[in-house]
Amino acid sequence: MRSRVPKAVATALAAAAAFTMPAVARADFPEKPIRFVVPFASGTATDQIARALGQGVAAESGQQVIVDNKPGGNGFIGASEAARAAPDGYTVFITTNTTHAAAQHLYKKLPYDPVKDFAPVTGLGKGGQIMVVNSRSPYASVRDFLAAAKKNPGKLSFGSGSSSSRIAGEMLQQLAAVQILHVPYKSNTFAVTDLLGGQIDMMITDTATGMPHVKSGKLRALGVSTKKRSALAPEVPTIEEAGVPGYDMGYWFAAYAPAGTPATIIGRLNGWLAKAARSPGATTFYANSGVEPFLTSPEELAQFQAEESKKWEEIVRKAGIEKE
Template sequence: MMRSLFKPACAAALLALNLAGPAKAADYPSQPVKMITAFGAGSASDIVARLIGERLQAALGQAVIVENRPGASGQIAADLVARAQPDGYTIMLATNTTHSSNPYLFKNLRYDPIKDFTPLVQVCNFPFVLAVSAKLPINSVDDLLRYGRANPQGLNYAYGNSTGQISAASFDKLTGLKATAVPYKSTPQAMTDIIGGRATFMFVDLASATAHIQAGTLKALAVSTEKRSALAPNLPSVSEALGQPGFDLAAWVGIFGPAKLPQPIAKRLGDELYKIVSSEEIKGKLVQLGAEPMPAPASAFGPFVVQQEKVWGDKVRQAGIQAE
């Protein structure tokens, strides 16, 4: 008798679970969605997150709140999202810093960039520029090398993310400058000290630097991509300026949810986000910001993230950076 009663009870429980899952997905979203960014207000990530968040809000019919969680080279934000409930109400606008470089820059990473996330959409690439303060008598890469060799004691470079760190370390190793690395919580803080002349040079994404370059407080000397960028055609590449091929660094940006995001919710978010980043309006705005549009759906973005982790691991090793 006990056995005959047990089976219907189990069946009823399983039926309830099966019904609850689709019903929950069908109701999504029923509350605001948080989009976490790993860097501070005014950074390139923050600007792009707010641009996309505004359109996603209209598509979902719910508020999309951009929340900045800077610090520890993006680890704070990534760890928060990795541990969030996989219900579609916490997503992350991430970069190669959090998902490609950090596994090689830190010995004890609290999250796995592949296993702990659900890829939703690839957004864009950010070319970086080698920049110095307008206060310094430096107008070219050659000028920077001469200045650095004449002032070796006070020579340093600032960075607020891993692309800036790896680019500057690679440049430093390639040129033999032996500058001191100075980390910052976020790119805007690093730029403030560059502009003020408290740090010598940095590699900064064009999106964050453009307003300062146009205002004349920051001077861009070269781009970090191997060839000249269409976004800054008057600037030589670092490879071109040094006469040495192979220097090629740019940051990628994409959006993730936590791992185990229910497939219907992941599909809804991925489809809406891909429509947004593929639109001519958003691609045009990204170009205006200093980004190269690279829209790709989750099916292509997932393999790209796996491949990029290996690529950036090689870049970290080549730059001679030791994991902390």
């Protein structure tokens, strides 16, 4: 059952989604390339979906789409830059729940406001994560890994380069009653690099980032984070099936513009992204990454974001994570 958002919160979000600046979109928009700011490194799932959709938006708008990766700071660097950009439609922030639902519950102070500083455009996709270890690791299953973690509290490590990846690891510790050392990274791709090199023992990453290494034989998949198995690897059990009752952790992508972007421009961006999601490049991304299309109106995204923020606040609280 979907949670209800208090009327005051919904009203505030609706105001944010209404793009209060009374500017009117130019009839000839766009006249120059559109920039997609991505708060994570090249090769991440967010980068992949931005590039796939960017091709479709370029075809629809008649202008080039430039993907500008701004990794680091748990997404803060990219989010801050997108929030400060001119509200003219030429900057679109392609992001995830990391910056827009989880971060405010993990950190005491953000350099941006995930509601007031952005105008929602549309949801883009929803996906699950996969628990992976190095293929040379002695752990062949989730149970193997957890048994070793219980015997050696705090000795095994997990890496994360996003809030979804981090909370997935924290939730595993909580539900399985184990202690695993958390090693933070600027991006999941950097964590995967260290996992491949043997510097960390495990990570739970998005399927778009982890699955190619599983298919190449460099990583071993132990479990998937969602309630149902992934179509990309139906032989891999869910983490819940593998012995951790109640485990369920997914993530989502969405597009935002700087606050004050005219509603007419928001409407054009929304329409272009919806059409781009049906383009060959995007359908290939969705099929190969295990991400499901998730397209919304700006108002629906504002409501969804509010509900997700409440959910992530509860997850962080139950995990006992102190704000940094």
